[in-house]
Amino acid sequence: MFDVAVIGAGVVGGLVARALVKNGMRVVILEKESDVALGATRANSAIVHAGYDAKEGSLKAKLNVRGSEMMESVCAELGVKYKRCGSMVVGFSEEDRETLAALLKRGESNGVRGLKLLSGEEARKIEKNLGDGVSCALHAPTGAIVCPYELCMAAVGNAIDNGAELRLEFKVDKIERANGGFIIGAADKSVSARYVVNCAGLYSDEVARLAGDDGFTVRARRGEYILLDKECGDHVGSTIFRCPSKMGKGVLVTPTVDGNLLIGPTAEDIDDKTDLSTTAAGQARVRALASEQVKGINFGKTITNFTGLRAGGSTGDFIINVTEDGFVNAAGIESPGLSASPAIAEYVCELLSGVGAPLKEREDFVPTRRPMHYFKELTQEEKNEIIKEHPEYARVICRCELVTEGEIIEAIRTEPRPVTVDGIKRRTRATMGRCQGGFCTPYIVEILSRERGIDYLDVTKSGGKSFLNISRTKEKLWKNNENANNSLHNKAKTVKNADGGNA
Amino acid sequence: MENVIKTSVAIIGGGPAGMAAAIAAREAGVSDILILERDDSLGGILRQCIHGGFGLHTFGEELTGPEYAARYEARVREMGIDFMLNTMVIELHKDKTVTAMSSERGIFTVKADAIVLAMGCRERPKGALGISGTRPAGIYTAGLAQKFVNMKGYMPGREVVILGSGDIGLIMARRMTLEGAKVHAVCELMPYSGGLARNIEQCLNDYNIPLKLSHTVTAIHGKERLEGVTVSAVDENRRPIAGSEEYIKCDTLLLSCGLIPENELTVSCGIDMDRVTGGAIVDGDRQTSEEGIFACGNVLHVHDLVDYVSEEAVIAGRAAAEYALQGGVAKGDLIKVKIVTDGKIRYTVPHILHKAEDTTVYFRVSDVFRDKKIVARLGDRVILSKRKLKLAPGEMETVKLSAKDIAEAKVGEIRLSLEEV
Numbered sequence: 022m023f024d025v026a027v028i029g030a031g032v033v034g035g036l037v038a039r040a041l042v043k044n045g046m047r048v049v050i051l052e053k054e055s056d057v058a059l060g061a062t063r064a065n066s067a068i069v070h071a072g073y074d075a076k077e078g079s080l081k082a083k084l085n086v087r088g089s090e091m092m093e094s095v096c097a098e099l100g101v102k103y104k105r106c107g108s109m110v111v112g113f114s115e116e117d118r119e120t121l122a123a124l125l126k127r128g129e130s131n132g133v134r135g136l137k138l139l140s141g142e143e144a145r146k147i148e149k150n151l152g153d154g155v156s157c158a159l160h161a162p163t164g165a166i167v168c169p170y171e172l173c174m175a176a177v178g179n180a181i182d183n184g185a186e187l188r189l190e191f192k193v194d195k196i197e198r199a200n201g202g203f204i205i206g207a208a209d210k211s212v213s214a215r216y217v218v219n220c221a222g223l224y225s226d227e228v229a230r231l232a233g234d235d236g237f238t239v240r241a242r243r244g245e246y247i248l249l250d251k252e253c254g255d256h257v258g259s260t261i262f263r264c265p266s267k268m269g270k271g272v273l274v275t276p277t278v279d280g281n282l283l284i285g286p287t288a289e290d291i292d293d294k295t296d297l298s299t300t301a302a303g304q305a306r307v308r309a310l311a312s313e314q315v316k317g318i319n320f321g322k323t324i325t326n327f328t329g330l331r332a333g334g335s336t337g338d339f340i341i342n343v344t345e346d347g348f349v350n351a352a353g354i355e356s357p358g359l360s361a362s363p364a365i366a367e368y369v370c371e372l373l374s375g376v377g378a379p380l381k382e383r384e385d386f387v388p389t390r391r392p393m394h395y396f397k398e399l400t401q402e403e404k405n406e407i408i409k410e411h412p413e414y415a416r417v418i419c420r421c422e423l424v425t426e427g428e429i430i431e432a433i434r435t436e437p438r439p440v441t442v443d444g445i446k447r448r449t450r451a452t453m454g455r456c457q458g459g460f461c462t463p464y465i466v467e468i469l470s471r472e473r474g475i476d477y478l479d480v481t482k483s484g485g486k487s488f489l490n491i492s493r494t495k496e497k498l499w500k501n502n503e504n505a506n507n508s509l510h511n512k513a514k515t516v517k518n519a520d521g522g523n524a
Numbered sequence: 525m526e527n528v529i530k531t532s533v534a535i536i537g538g539g540p541a542g543m544a545a546a547i548a549a550r551e552a553g554v555s556d557i558l559i560l561e562r563d564d565s566l567g568g569i570l571r572q573c574i575h576g577g578f579g580l581h582t583f584g585e586e587l588t589g590p591e592y593a594a595r596y597e598a599r600v601r602e603m604g605i606d607f608m609l610n611t612m613v614i615e616l617h618k619d620k621t622v623t624a625m626s627s628e629r630g631i632f633t634v635k636a637d638a639i640v641l642a643m644g645c646r647e648r649p650k651g652a653l654g655i656s657g658t659r660p661a662g663i664y665t666a667g668l669a670q671k672f673v674n675m676k677g678y679m680p681g682r683e684v685v686i687l688g689s690g691d692i693g694l695i696m697a698r699r700m701t702l703e704g705a706k707v708h709a710v711c712e713l714m715p716y717s718g719g720l721a722r723n724i725e726q727c728l729n730d731y732n733i734p735l736k737l738s739h740t741v742t743a744i745h746g747k748e749r750l751e752g753v754t755v756s757a758v759d760e761n762r763r764p765i766a767g768s769e770e771y772i773k774c775d776t777l778l779l780s781c782g783l784i785p786e787n788e789l790t791v792s793c794g795i796d797m798d799r800v801t802g803g804a805i806v807d808g809d810r811q812t813s814e815e816g817i818f819a820c821g822n823v824l825h826v827h828d829l830v831d832y833v834s835e836e837a838v839i840a841g842r843a844a845a846e847y848a849l850q851g852g853v854a855k856g857d858l859i860k861v862k863i864v865t866d867g868k869i870r871y872t873v874p875h876i877l878h879k880a881e882d883t884t885v886y887f888r889v890s891d892v893f894r895d896k897k898i899v900a901r902l903g904d905r906v907i908l909s910k911r912k913l914k915l916a917p918g919e920m921e922t923v924k925l926s927a928k929d930i931a932e933a934k935v936g937e938i939r940l941s942l943e944e945v
Contacts, residue, residue: 248651295747299656325651327659405630412627417562417612421788457649459665463676477678482661487748489661490678491775494703 023049023186024378026205026214028193028228030057030437032169032362033354034220035176036095038185040366041218041373043388044380048185049212050177051205053192053224055484056444057177057437058170060222061358063447064246064297064329066273066286067169068260070357071108071161073128073136080339082131085357088364089163095363096167099175100392102278108164109144111314112157112264120264121159128161135162148257152316164260168278169359170447171393174437179390181436183383188212193221196231198346203232216347216378218369223294223332225340225352232348237340239353241294242331244286245303247311250322250455254280256315263314272307274315279450284311284318286329297328324455331355341365343372393435393448396428418468419461421454426468433472440473442466443483462489527632531606532556532848533841534622534636536613536789539568541821542642543596544834546605548841549640554848558634559600559607560624566600566607567593568644569667570830572674575695577722581831592830616641616789620816637848638816640840641790641804645783645822647692653781657743662750666692666780673699681776685753686710687741689717689724691828691918693780698727700778707731708772711739711755713762716892718782718918720828740764741777750775783826790819800871801825807878809843810836816852818844825873825886828920832886836873861933868893868942870917877938880931884922885940889915893942898923901939902932911945 027038030052038048054060069092075081096103112121121138128136137160144158145151151158181187188210195206202215221228226239249256254276263271270288277283287303308320334340334353339361343349349372351365358365374380396404396414407427408415414427432439432448439445442452442465451465452458458465466489470477481487533549535542538561546557565571570578573589580586583595600607608626615623620639625631647665662681664672670692672678682705686693689712697707710728715738717724728735736755742764743754757768785802796805796813803824804812810820820840821833861877863885872887893915900908900923907929915921925938 297747298658298744301656301742304654304656323652323654324649326654326656401631404625408625408627408630415625415627415630416610417625420562420612423612423614455649456646457651459647459649459668462664462668463671467676477676481748483748485748487661490672490680491682492679494673494677494679496679 022202023047023212023214025049025216025218025373026051026203026212027218027220028205029060029220029222029225030173030177030187031060031062031220031222032058032173032176032359033222033351033365034218035173035180036362036366037218037220037351037369039176039180039183040370041380042180042183042185043383043386044370045383046378046380048180049214050180050185050187051191051193051207051212052187052189053207055189055440057187058173058447061330061332061354062169062173062222064327065169065244065331065359066275066356067166067277067283068108068273068275068360069103069165069167070360071128071136071164072131072133072357072360073124073159073161075131075357077127077130080341081357081361084339084361084364084368086132087367088357088361089165091363091367092165092167092360096172098388099172099179099390100395101167101172101175102394103165103167104278105163105165106259106276107160107162108260108262109148109161110159110262110264111144111151111155113154113313114156117264117266118157120266121157124159133161133163136160148259148261150256150315150317151261152312152314154313166260166275166278167359172362174448175390175393178436179388182390183386187437193228193231196228203348216349216373218349218351220351222354223330225332225350229350229352234344234348234350237352238335240333240335241291241296242333242355243289243291243296243303244329244331245299245307245326246283246285246329247304247307247320247323247326249282249284249319250324251280253282253319253322256282256318261315263310271314272310274311274318281324282318290333294330297330299326299328324457339365341368341372343376345376347373347376347378349373393432396425397423418464419449419451419454421456422450424449424451429465429468430472433469440469440475441481441483441487442469442489445469529558529632529634530636531558531634532637533558533640533844534634534638535559535640535642536616536622537561537568537642537644537821537823538563538566538607538609539642539644539821540570540593540596540830540833541644541823541837542568542640543593543600544837545640545642545820545841545844547596547599547603548838549845550603550605552842552845552849554845557605558636559605560611560613560622560634561607561609562612564609566597566609572667572670573695574674575699578830581829582834589830613789616793618793618814637852638818638844640844641812641817641819641823642821642837643786643789643823645785645826647779648782648784650779653687653779655741655744657745658747660744660746660748660750662746662775663744663777664779666690666696666778669696669776669778670699673703679703679705681750681774682706683774684708684776684778685741685755685772685774686778686780688712688779688781689719689735690780690782691719691723693778694719694723694727696778696780697733698731701731701733705776707733708774709734709736709755711736711741713740713758714738716916720918721916742769744777750777753777783822785823785826787823790823793817798871798875801873803873805875806873807876808839808874808881808883809878810840810874811843811847816847825871828918832920836886858934859930860935861930862937864937864939866941869940872940877925877930881927883925883930885925886920886922887940888917888920889942890917892916895945896942897945899941899943900925901941902929902936907938915942
C-alpha cells in the first residue's frame with residue numbers, strides 16, 4: 022500500500038507528489054494520459070502572477086502570493102527556466118485608472134511588493150511598444166514567467182528520482198474505502214493508498230464524485246493563444262495585461278522563457294472538456310485585443326496557434342479541502358493556479374498532517390534536478406568534452422531549435438520518460454521552432470522507435486490513435502484493403518502481415 | 525583535433541547549389557574548397573525528389589532528383605573537393621568565419637577567404653497559416669510526407685487533401701496516388717496555381733485529381749488523428765465565403781503553401797535582406813552586402829527548376845573563387861546600377877549590378893498576366909522590350925541586360941516593368 026495516491030500529473034499533482042515524497046511519503050502518481058502535463062498545464066499563459074488580482078482573504082490570494090514567493094527557488098532547484106520579467110496592467114481611460122488603483126490597493130493588502138501606478142508616458146518608458154491608447158498602467162516588478170509543462174515534468178521527474186512511482190494511462194474510474202485507506206481503480210488495474218490527493222484538474226469534480234463528494238463542479242474554459250517566432254520575443258520585455266473592465270479581462274502579451282512572444286487567451290466556457298480546437302473568431306479576437314494594448318505585433322510571424330482549457334471551479338475560489346479519512350481535493354485550480362502551485366503543494370501537506378499523516382522531512386531527499394536544457398548552456402569546450410565521449414551530442418536533429426540526438430536520447434532516458442513525438446517536443450523543444458517539425462519528425466520517430474523499442478508505425482504524435490504513419494509503402498494488405506476508413510484500426514494487423522514477407 | 529580549419533572558399537550546404545558552386549570555384553582555379561553539409565550525404569532535397577523532370581536545361585535529358593544530384597556529386601569527388609557531412613553550421617560571422625558542429629570534430633571554426641551560402645529553403649508550416657480547429661496527427665508539409673514515403677518507406681495516410689498547389693504539393697498528389705492513396709482535392713487559395721504548368725498536367729489532370737482554385741481549408745477536425753477538413757471557397761479578397769463550406773473526410777492533410785529560404789545564419793550575420801524573396805540582396809556576382817559572402821540557390825530566392833539553381837550557383841562559385849584568389853578585392857564604385865521594379869514584377873535577382881557585363885536578370889510576377897511586354901528602361905530610353913503571351917507567379921522569368929546599357933547607367937537605375945502590348 023502506498024502512503025498517498027496523487028491523481029493527476031499536472032503541475033499541481035507533480036509539485037504535490039514532490040512535496041509529499043520530500044516529507045517521507047511513499048507516493049504513486051496516477052495519470053490518465055500517456056504523458057504528464059497534458060491537461061491545463063500543457064497550454065496556459067505561463068505566468069507567475071504577482072498576486073494583486075485575487076480577492077483579499079481568498080485561498081487564491083493567499084496561495085498566489087506565497088507561491089509566487091516560492092517559485093524562483095523551486096525553479097532553481099528543479100532546473101526550470103524562470104524569469105522575473107515584471108508585469109504591467111494597462112488601462113485606456115479614467116475609469117481604468119480607478120480600477121488599477123483598486124488593484125494596487127488589493128495587491129498591497131495581499132502582500133504584493135513593489136506595485137506602482139504609472140502614467141501612460143511613464144509606462145511607455147519601460148515598454149516602448151504599448152498601444153497609443155494606453156493612458157495608465159499598474160507596474161508589478163515581481164511578476165514572472167515560467168514554462169508550466171517544464172515545471173511539471175521536472176517536479177514529477179524529481180519525485181520519481183526520489184522514489185515516487187508514476188502510472189500512465191491510468192484513468193481512475195473507481196475509488197473505494199477499504200482497510201483504513203483507499204483502493205483506486207482504473208479499468209482492470211488498481212492501487213491502494215492510505216491517502217488520496219485529487220489533482221485531476223478539469224476532471225477533479227468527477228474524481229471527487231467517485232469518492233462521494235459532489236459538492237462542486239469544474240467547467241472547462243477555453244483559452245485560445247497565438248505563439249510568435251523568437252524574432253518577436255523581445256517585442257515586449259514584461260507581461261502586458263489589459264485592465265479588467267465590463268468588456269472582460271482581455272488578453273495578455275508576454276515573452277516566454279524560451280524567447281517567443283505569447284498572446285492570449287480568450288475565455289469561453291464550454292461543455293466539452295476535451296475540445297482543444299481553435300476558432301477563427303477566437304483567433305481574430307486575440308489579434309484585435311492584443312493590438313490595442315501593444316502596437317506593431319507582427320502576426321505574420323505566427324508559428325502556431327493553440328487552445329488551453331482552464332479548470333474553472335464552481336465556487337470561484339480554489340477548492341482545497343480534506344476529509345477526516347484523508348481524501349484531499351486540490352480542485353478548481355484555475356488562474357492563478359500555476360503561480361500558486363508550489364504553495365498549493367505546501368498547503369496540501371499541511372492538510373494531510375492535520376488528519377494524521379506522518380509527514381516528516383527526509384534527510385536523503387535530493388531536491389535538485391539537472392536542467393533539461395543544460396547542454397545548451399555549456400561552453401564550447403564543455404560541449405566538446407561531452408561530444409568526444411558521446412558524438413550524438415553533435416548530431417543536430419532539430420535545426421530550428423538546434424536540438425541534438427544526444428539531448429533527445431537523454432530526454433527519453435530521463436523520468437518521466439516520453440513515448441510520443443510531442444513528449445520529445447515538450448522536453449527538448451525539438452519540432453517547436455519555425456518549421457514545426459517539417460524536417461526532424463522522421464528522425465525523432467526513428468530515435469523513439471529505437472530507444473523505446475516501439476515499432477516505427479506505432480509511434481504517435483500524442484498518444485492514443487494519433488499515429489504518424491499508417492502502413493509501409495508497397496504493402497500487400499494496403500493495396501487490397503477495401504475499406505479505406507478502417508486503415509487506422511487495421512494498422513496493427515497490417516504490420517504483422519508485412520513481417521510475413523513481402524518485398 | 526584541429527579546431528580551426530582554414531580554407532579559401534567555404535560553402536554552406538551540399539545540395540545542388542552548394543555542389544555547383546564548389547565545382548565552379550574549382551574550375552576557376554581555387555584548390556582549397558570545403559563544403560559543409562548537415563545531412564549524411566550530399567544532394568540536399570534532391571535526394572527525396574525521385575520523380576523525373578530534372579536536368580532538361582543543364583544536361584538536355586530528363587533525370588530524377590537523385591540522378592541529377594549524383595552527377596554533381598561524382599564531379600565533386602572526381603575533382604577532389606573536400607566536404608564534411610553531418611556537419612551543421614551554427615554561426616556565420618562577418619570576418620568570414622563560421623562555427624560548425626559535427627560528431628567527428630565537435631564544435632569547430634572554419635576560417636575562409638570567401639563564403640558561399642547555399643542552405644536551401646524550408647516549407648511554410650501549418651501554424652503560419654492560422655487554420656482553426658484541432659491539432660491532430662496527420663497534418664504534414666508536403667516535403668515531410670515526401671520524406672516519409674520516398675526515404676523511409678512509410679505511408680503517412682491514405683485519404684488525402686492537399687492545401688496549396690506549390691510544386692511539391694502537386695508532385696505529392698501524384699506520388700500518394702501511385703502509392704494507393706486517394707487524393708480528394710488540391711485546394712489553392714489563389715485563383716491560379718503557384719506550381720509549374722507541366723506539374724498541373726502531369727500530376728493532377730493525368731490522375732483526375734481536382735484542383736480547387738480560390739479554395740482553402742477553414743477548419744481541421746479530429747482529436748487524435750485527422751478525421752476531416754472543412755474546405756471553403758474564398759472571395760477576391762481571399763476571405764472564406766459563408767455557406768460554401770464543404771466537409772471532406774480524410775486522414776491526411778498535406779501543406780504546400782510556400783517555401784521560405786533558410787536564412788537564419790544570414791540574418792544573424794547582419795547581411796541586408798530582401799523582404800520579398802526572404803533572401804539576401806545581391807549583385808550580379810551574387811555577392812551579398814557583406815564583401816566576400818555570396819549566396820545562391822533557394823536560400824537566395826525560391827526557384828522552380830533546379831537547372832536555374834545550378835546556373836546561379838556557377839555565378840556565385842566563380843565569383844567567390846575570384847574574390848578568394850585576388851585576396852579580397854573590393855567591388856568597384858564606378859558601376860552601381862539598381863534594378864527597380866513595378867508592383868507587377870515582385871522582385872529581381874540580382875538586385876544591383878557592380879559590373880558592366882551582359883547580365884541575366886531573374887524575376888517573378890505578382891499575378892497571372894496575359895499578353896504583356898516586359899520593358900527595361902534606362903532613364904526614358906527603352907533598352908529592352910520582350911513580349912510574353914503568359915506570365916505566372918509560379919514560373920520564373922528572365923531578361924538579359926547588355927554590358928553597354930549597364931555601363932551607360934553607371935550609378936543610376938534600370939527600371940523593369942510589365943506593360944500593355
